[in-house]
Amino acid sequence: MAATLSRTLRPLSRAVSSGLSSSKRVIPARTLQYTPRAFSTTTRRRDVELTDLTPTPISHLTETEALMAETVYKFAQEQVGPKVREMDEAEAMDPAVIEQLFEQGLMGIEIPEEYGGSGMNFTSAIIAIEELARVDPSVSVMVDVHNTLVNSAVMKYGDAEAQRKWLPKLASGTLGSFCLSEPASGSDSFALQTKAEKTANGYKINGSKMWITNSMEAGFFIVFANLDPSKGYKGITAFIVEKDTPGFSIAKKEKKLGIRASSTCTLSFDDVEIPKSNLLGEEGKGYKIAIGILNEGRIGIAAQMTGLALGAWENAAGYAWNDRKQFGQLIGTFQGMQHQLAQAYTEIAAARALVYNAARKKEVGQDYVVDAAMAKLYASQVAGRVAGSAVEWMGGMGFVREGIAEKMFRDSKIGAIYEGTSNIQLQTIAKKLQTQYTR
Numbered sequence: 381m382a383a384t385l386s387r388t389l390r391p392l393s394r395a396v397s398s399g400l401s402s403s404k405r406v407i408p409a410r411t412l413q414y415t416p417r418a419f420s421t422t423t424r425r426r427d428v429e430l431t432d433l434t435p436t437p438i439s440h441l442t443e444t445e446a447l448m449a450e451t452v453y454k455f456a457q458e459q460v461g462p463k464v465r466e467m468d469e470a471e472a473m474d475p476a477v478i479e480q481l482f483e484q485g486l487m488g489i490e491i492p493e494e495y496g497g498s499g500m501n502f503t504s505a506i507i508a509i510e511e512l513a514r515v516d517p518s519v520s521v522m523v524d525v526h527n528t529l530v531n532s533a534v535m536k537y538g539d540a541e542a543q544r545k546w547l548p549k550l551a552s553g554t555l556g557s558f559c560l561s562e563p564a565s566g567s568d569s570f571a572l573q574t575k576a577e578k579t580a581n582g583y584k585i586n587g588s589k590m591w592i593t594n595s596m597e598a599g600f601f602i603v604f605a606n607l608d609p610s611k612g613y614k615g616i617t618a619f620i621v622e623k624d625t626p627g628f629s630i631a632k633k634e635k636k637l638g639i640r641a642s643s644t645c646t647l648s649f650d651d652v653e654i655p656k657s658n659l660l661g662e663e664g665k666g667y668k669i670a671i672g673i674l675n676e677g678r679i680g681i682a683a684q685m686t687g688l689a690l691g692a693w694e695n696a697a698g699y700a701w702n703d704r705k706q707f708g709q710l711i712g713t714f715q716g717m718q719h720q721l722a723q724a725y726t727e728i729a730a731a732r733a734l735v736y737n738a739a740r741k742k743e744v745g746q747d748y749v750v751d752a753a754m755a756k757l758y759a760s761q762v763a764g765r766v767a768g769s770a771v772e773w774m775g776g777m778g779f780v781r782e783g784i785a786e787k788m789f790r791d792s793k794i795g796a797i798y799e800g801t802s803n804i805q806l807q808t809i810a811k812k813l814q815t816q817y818t819r
């Protein structure tokens with residue numbers, strides 16, 4: 381399949397025309413099969429009357445999307461795979477990986493081609509995030525935050541001038557961060573304390589942000605601050621801050637349980653002055669931007685968790701069915717093992733169906749908020765279960781820091797925490813159901 385696809389590569393995007401070598405796969409070819417899908421094109425299809433379309437299986441992809449999956453899979457295997465353990469131990473992202481991701485067009489997947497992006501659809505971004513997570517969830521979340529939070533916010537809420545100025549940079553070499561959480565405001569994110577005030581030329585920001593992904597390597601920060609605390613959450617406003625702005629600094633880098641190559645820092649804003657043009661969207665509309673963007677972003681985290689679960693499963697299944705013998709036979713041939721492997725794979729397929737369904741609903745303009753919450757909730761549960769079982773399936777070999785099993789297990793925990801904890805996803809789902817079912 382890989383050879384056929386590499387022969388049919390077209391210059392649809394830099395991501396799929398990257399000319400990566402088609403050397404032998406390290407792990408088996410994609411096993412959850414994709415085939416072309418009717419209404420998933422790279423253009424917006426909000427005008428489409430969905431009832432007129434013939435339904436297709438949710439796992440079907442367009443040719444472009446399937447090429448994206450194959451290309452990113454190979455890139456992750458060949459370029460990221462050999463560095464995964466080293467980056468985890470060093471708790472740092474290799475700068476060469478970031479550079480390659482920009483070169484491959486994976487940091488501007490949805491950014492229009494006129495701004496130097498790949499001009500692809502949201503599902504393509506979701507596929508890239510999933511494929512990267514299959515090999516390294518740290519690299520995956522870096523790409524996820526940059527594409528589904530930062531680029532999306534500029535594309536959706538930036539005016540023409542902001543888009544002309546920032547999108548080419550975000551597509552070509554400037555990594556982005558999304559700064560909402562603070563020491564005192566996590567799940568209750570709109571209780572944020574960071575303040576902004578107007579100046580003669582623009583705005584001045586004071587406060588701090590905590591848990592900010594990509595912040596060590598980023599040059600572009602979307603920062604939420606309250607411009608008028610008397611209005612409560614309706615004072616929250618989104619601003620753009622560049623790394624070298626005086627008064628901005630990284631106060632602390634966290635040492636974490638998992639996704640250790642992904643940087644997570646506390647940021648300080650001490651009289652950070654920015655021009656008027658660095659306002660993102662409208663004053664007082666930051667809460668709407670945060671809600672809207674995080675709803676999309678959750679589908680990305682769900683994709684990260686699905687990819688992680690598949691990567692952990694493939695690693696352990698490969699070991700059980702090829703390498704490890706006990707009692708004179710491969711451990712994967714014991715029925716007790718087979719049933720567990722089958723159960724886990726079924727759950728991964730179910731998580732993926734939820735993820736793609738949410739992504740497709742977003743693409744066609746349907747309400748996807750509950751779908752995104754269900755996808756993130758379930759995919760993170762599946763990732764935790766599968767990555768945990770995978771350690772056990774490999775026995776002692778799953779527990780040591782030679783392979784990826786123990787790393788995937790540690791990495792899986794974050795899925796239930798960031799971009800809304802599992803309780804917050806349950807709250808979103810339950811609220812909607814209650815409205816629907818209350819007589």
Ligand SMILES: Cc1cc2nc3c(=O)[nH]c(=O)nc-3n(C[C@H](O)[C@H](O)[C@H](O)COP(=O)(O)OP(=O)(O)OC[C@H]3O[C@@H](n4cnc5c(N)ncnc54)[C@H](O)[C@@H]3O)c2cc1C
Binds near residue numbers: 804
């Ligand atoms: C590695 C990492 C990367 C991150 N990256 C970013 C980033 O890039 N940008 C950013 O802005 N933030 C980021 N975050 C922050 C993340 O979104 C928050 O950690 C998350 O929203 C939870 O907030 P908290 O940690 O303050 O937990 P808390 O809000 O204190 O929650 C603690 C517990 O209380 C529960 N809880 C809270 N409220 C309720 C409720 N109403 N009902 C039921 N249970 C409740 C939670 O479910 C959780 O179990 C990151 C966090 C981590 C750990």
